[in-house]
Amino acid sequence: MWKFVQGLATNRLTQALAGTAAAATLMVAGVSTADAQVTHQQSGDSDYHVVAQGDTMWDLSGRYYGDSYEWPRMWSYNAHITNPHWIYPGDIVYLRDDAGGSGAAQPGQQQANNNQAGAGEPMPQGMYLPLGGYITKDEVQYVGRIVASRKEANMLAEHDTAWVGWGEGAYSDAEKEEIEKEERETIANPGEVQKGDRFAVVREVGTLTNDDGEVIAHKYVVLGGVVVTKVSGTDEEGNKKYYDEVKVTQSWQEIYRGDLLIPYERQLKVVKQSKAETDEVAKVIDTLQPGNMFGEHSYVFLDKGAADGVRMGNRFFAYQRYEGIHLGVDRPLDKKVPWTRVGQLLVLDVREHYSTALVIDSKRELIIGDRLEMYNGY
Structure with a gap:
């Protein structure tokens, strides 16, 4: 059984992704050439x-x-x-x-x-779709952190500037005194950072655990992207004299001081439908937007990835076994009730053990735990 520990979600991301997905679904279904x-x-x-x-x-x-x-x-x-x-x-x-x-x-x-x-x-x-977020088995490797900004507001967005620390310099001296070392994020040294280098801003918003309570996956939301605009010099010991300055070039969600940077990965994916090279059975383990039920234009996470033969552009059919009305009896569903196909999903992004997919068709509400099937040659 999968359990999810929820972090945060914002209406802005939901609205932006829903608008994108609606346009993409039209392209999947086909648009009249009479236009x-x-x-x-x-x-x-x-x-x-x-x-x-x-x-x-x-x-x-x-x-x-x-x-x-x-x-x-x-x-x-x-x-x-x-x-x-x-x-x-x-x-x-x-x-x-x-x-x-x-x-x-x-x-x-x-x-x-x-x-x-x-x-x-x-x-x-292909279709240009924002990824929005992803699930990984291991924690991502952070390389930097937003430490401060001249903006007199908590939230940062496109065109705002901020100061960033890298590696050991990602926390200010005051923060190091206030925050215990084991409570700070581990941030690697990105090497020489140059003007024009780009990074993605991410935030961990939850984890997946197994029945024993062990964390088996981490869920991240991509908040936006930044570009380095000013690089500080170093002192005699090789430490940065000042924080480097960055400009926010993309903001899918609000960005805050303390948010973390990873090497840039383009978030606007070019997705083209591709035929599966194997049969595979998977299930929905979580959604990007909060909630247990979802439908078309929703972004979901699957428990199968590249190691299982899943590739970007593959399609899964969603199946449910259900009774149309509630009988008022607390008992499991009769296993003789056949499976019903209730939707279709398009894979947008593939990690080693997990994938992100877009629901492109749904006959009824889908739920976390639904059975998914991918067919060789489709």
Whole structure:
């Protein structure tokens, strides 16, 4: 039996992910080709567009890319837009990956991962979906921590700046006196940090335990991303004279002082349906959003991962065995009642032992513990 110790959740993340998932589900199901498409091509070399009254990402994609169905590509370059349906006059919409710096690459690899559409090379095809969070068997390895900020508010968001400490310098001297060593997070030395390096901001929000109460997995929410804007020098002993400064480039949720950094991993996944190479049975063990029941557009976690043959883009069918009405009798369900297919899930992210999936179809409410089946060749 799986048990989950819940941390926190915010309405902002739920709304943003729900909006994204709704658009993605339409793409999975297919959209009528009878919809009008704008074919006006981009004029000039501008790498951004200022939103005017009546603009939509659908129309802008048709104007600049020649294909309105490329709106997920445009959205992937604009992490500051949490819902593609909500853009307002005066907003900046970047047209290329390197325009606003929000389509972040891993440190030292920004150029290699930049979109090359401007050079005539095609963009990866698929659905662009924010990951939001994940479950891992082992704790993630933190490399930094947000120590302070000049902002006179508790919460940090996009465009705010903060000061970050790395490794042993991730806690101030005052914090080291106030917080016992065993209560502090273990933070590794990331090596030489350079201006332009990017990191993800994460927070552990819960754990999964087995029947014996042993922690078997850790649940993390990705809050956003930061880029290093100023690097401090070192003293004679090689210690930082000051904290390095970072700028928040993405914020899926509110970020606080004390939140932790890990090496950057792009959170806007390019997901393309792929055929399974094996049969597999799994189950839903948790959800990204709080609650025990969920449906379409929800993000869930599965108890199978790469070690079990699961790959990004695979699909699982959800099954339930249930009686349509409550009989008022406290007894287990008759095992002769057959399984009923009640939904379908698309795998977005795969770790070694766990996966994150999006519910793309549900005939009734799904619940934690539901049976999932993946079929070879589908």
